[in-house]
Amino acid sequence: MLVLTNNHQLELLTDDIAPVPKLGKIKPFRTQLLKWIGNKQQQADLIISFFPKQFNTYFEPFLGSGGVLGVLAPKKAVASDTFAPLIQIWQTLHNHKELLKKQYAERYALIAQLGKKTAYESVRANYNRIPNGADLLYLCRACYGGVVRFRKNDGYMSTPVGIHDPITPDSFNKRVDIWHIRTQGACFLHLDFAEAMKQAKEGDLVYCDPPYSDSQAILYGAQTFSLQRLFNSIAACKARGVFVVLSIDGTKYSGRKLCNIAIPNGLFEREAFINVGRSMLKRFQMDGKSLENHEVRDRLLLTF
Ligand SMILES: C[S@@+](CC[C@H](N)C(=O)[O-])C[C@H]1O[C@@H](n2cnc3c(N)ncnc32)[C@H](O)[C@@H]1O
Numbered sequence: 001m002l003v004l005t006n007n008h009q010l011e012l013l014t015d016d017i018a019p020v021p022k023l024g025k026i027k028p029f030r031t032q033l034l035k036w037i038g039n040k041q042q043q044a045d046l047i048i049s050f051f052p053k054q055f056n057t058y059f060e061p062f063l064g065s066g067g068v069l070g071v072l073a074p075k076k077a078v079a080s081d082t083f084a085p086l087i088q089i090w091q092t093l094h095n096h097k098e099l100l101k102k103q104y105a106e107r108y109a110l111i112a113q114l115g116k117k118t119a120y121e122s123v124r125a126n127y128n129r130i131p132n133g134a135d136l137l138y139l140c141r142a143c144y145g146g147v148v149r150f151r152k153n154d155g156y157m158s159t160p161v162g163i164h165d166p167i168t169p170d171s172f173n174k175r176v177d178i179w180h181i182r183t184q185g186a187c188f189l190h191l192d193f194a195e196a197m198k199q200a201k202e203g204d205l206v207y208c209d210p211p212y213s214d215s216q217a218i219l220y221g222a223q224t225f226s227l228q229r230l231f232n233s234i235a236a237c238k239a240r241g242v243f244v245v246l247s248i249d250g251t252k253y254s255g256r257k258l259c260n261i262a263i264p265n266g267l268f269e270r271e272a273f274i275n276v277g278r279s280m281l282k283r284f285q286m287d288g289k290s291l292e293n294h295e296v297r298d299r300l301l302l303t304f
Pocket residue numbers: 036037038039040041061062063064065066067068080081082083191192193194209210211220221222224225
């Protein structure tokens with residue numbers, strides 16, 4: 001079968017391979033609202049190609065910067081995260097988009113007064129006094145590498161200023177308008193994943209992109225994250241007829257185990273491998289031999 005991949009190259013693929021979106025004609029949606037480590041927007045088209053053809057409400061319980069939500073632009077969605085200031089940003093985008101533009105513009109204007117580094121440090125000091133969405137919005141756009149990091153002992157946001165110049169308010173405003181439309185169907189909730197997943201009903205789809213406990217411990221409160229608890233929620237969803245797709249980082253996954261935690265037998269039906277511009281789908285293999293030497297950027301486990 002010949003299909004167009006993300007790189008717009010023709011690839012020869014074998015028969016047990018899932019459809020790859022034909023991206024040759026439509027430019028993929030790559031405009032980012034927030035800069036966020038672990039953002040999935042680049043891979044979102046491929047991830048979405050593994051979703052069921054039909055589902056009711058879309059759930060994204062580890063929202064972060066909403067890379068998949070933005071590309072999917074679902075009619076009806078529940079988008080949630082435990083990081084309260086982050087959810088404030090999404091709620092402001094949804095309910096008061098002009099306010100979101102103003103919040104960014106006010107902080108950006110400090111550059112002209114104080115210089116880029118001092119402006120950033122003053123916003124960061126304010127955020128660390130009282131964590132809030134308006135400051136986090138500017139920090140994630142202006143911080144080094146978009147890596148919003150917190151000190152383990154006291155939760156202090158410690159990332160230094162980035163070497164790049166943050167985007168101008170004009171450019172940010174355009175992004176706000178685009179993202180406001182694309183996320184109209186979503187309601188944004190500050191929830192632990194387990195609470196959000198409880199709301200999913202038969203025929204709904206849950207896409208999970210959790211933090212990985214060993215590598216992201218100081219990022220966005222991942223300290224308390226438990227994969228075992230996530231597996232319990234996925235099992236409960238599957239039993240109710242909810243479709244679940246779990247993203248995993250290839251380097252944290254080997255054979256039957258994810259971050260040294262055994263994946264419960266029978267929980268997932270299939271496994272998909274996502275590489276740069278290429279995807280493969282296999283029946284879920286529990287022997288740990290499949291494609292171990294293959295350079296994999298991301299993997300998906302599917303309950304259907
Ligand atoms: C890897 S990031 C998601 C990235 C996202 N796919 C994107 O495109 O930006 C993981 C997210 O999980 C959130 N998180 C951590 N623990 C959580 C929990 N117990 N319940 C819900 N969200 C949680 C973090 O705040 C973070 O935003």
